[in-house]
Amino acid sequence: MKTIKKLLSKGDDSDSIAEGKNLWKSPNINFQYHISDKSDVVHNTDRQVIYKDDLKKRKEIYGICGECGEPGTGRNWCQPCNAERFKENFINWTSGNKDIDELIQQSQLNAVYYTKCLEWIPFEKFENVAYATKGGFSKIYSADWPEGYIHYWDIENQKWDRFQDTKVALKSLNNSSEISTEFLNEIKSYISDELSYVIPCFGITQDPNTKDYMIVLFYCQEGNLRNCLNKSVEFHSKIEILNNITSGLLHIHSAGKVHKDFHSGNILFANIYNAFISDLGMCQPANNEKQSIKKGVYGVLPYMAPEILRGNQYTKAADIYSFGIIMNEYLSEEIPYYDIPHDNDLAIKICRGLRPKISDDTPKLIADLINKCWDAKPENRPTSKKLCQILEGWREQILDRKGEIYSQIKDCEKIKETKSENRSIDKDPENIQINPQAIYTSRLLTFEDLPEPVNAIDFY
Secondary structure, three states, X not given: OOOHHHHHHHOOOHHHHHOHHHHOOOOOHHHOOOEXXXXXXXXXXXXXXXXXXXXXXXXXXXXXXXXXXXEOOEOOEOHHHHHHHHHXXXXXXXXXXXXXXXXXXXXXXXXXXXXXXXXXXXXXXXXXXXXXXXXXXXXXXXXXXXXXXXXXXXXXXXXXXXXXXXEEEEEXXXXXXXXXXXXXXXXXHHHOOOOOOEOOEEEEEEOOOOOOEEEEEEOOOOOEHHHHOOOOOOHHHHHHHHHHHHHHHHHHHHOOOOOOOOOHHHEEEEEOOXXXXXXXXXXXXXXXXXXXXXXXXXXXXXXXOHHHHOOXXXXXXXXXXXXXXXXXXXXXXXXXXXXXXXXXXXXXXXXOOOOOOOOOOOOHHHHHHHHHHOXXXXXXXXXXXXXXXXXXXXXXXXXXXXXXXXXXXXXXXXXXXXXXXXXXXHHOHHHXXXXXXXXXXXXXXXXXXXXXXXXXXXXX
């Protein structure tokens, strides 16, 4: 690696190079997280892309690396220099699993920004590890990480600058001591250059007792969307949050991926206004157990499209169906099918057109969009790109205080206020009694001879 001293002979930039870490220029926030090789990358309207070969733009936005004199690849980040640093340190750590080591090493060599690299984190680095909850194939723990995750290389002091005292979530993967290569590919999704609004992943560790591997994730203190239903959030803020979720889904789909397990338990909130998508296609077991061995599909029944219940392959349109259920749940503040068993009878009813009730304080434009999302025919559902365009348009109208959506929201807010005043105690989200056979974690589901999916507007 070139040193600062060697670069002093480069000429006009020598004075700034000698300044070391002060060389880095603070970037425009729109450019902070994305740099790509791809000319056809899809991005949201408020988010711009820098391409690796555009050295002029990289220099303008990220400044010059104080060690090699080349334009940065991210805020205070130089991919070529940091790759050499990571590579030199490979001999100092190992997970004990070749596939995991290779995954982490490749992420470090290719990282164009700190959110794109993983670390192997020895379990003893964590403190105050406490059980939080469990999913279909995992257990979740909270923990304190005093050392914290890498932020950037401090050129002046020649060490990694870290976000210290970070609270993290440890996702322990059941039966993952023999973790599969296929499952590791899913972890790569967390650090993909193409994705946004996805929960940050810092690395992998291992439970010293069970030997199960654990994914180290950003801790979302508000929990999942279901935990936030009774939070006081204005309608326009909910539209913006839904817009962010669809932006994340658009990036997943544009990267050629399908989520496969999209439900409210996988929408996590750092605070009530900041949501992330989690569990990218990881509703399956962490080991090599094949669906062909156990006939059926994995998921959470209320959010699964009827064609998936009938055994068809997951598609982007199936994710859109799930988003329709999530959207209605968030706006109506009612968990879908909470009062009935999630069994074969419910699967039959869903195929025959049963859908959660849309609250009468939902604006008609939004209700119409929800109905399109959960249409029985996949080809009738909007794409994630179309959803983004619609929600972004609504967001702008609301901010400008004009347009049909703004007018409808104002009318529906009055209805909502009246309902809130008259709401009985047993209808409060905190007091709802969930049927013991209503299951909201991913599991293997097997149904046979389900009817052809149809829409039934008057099902109730």
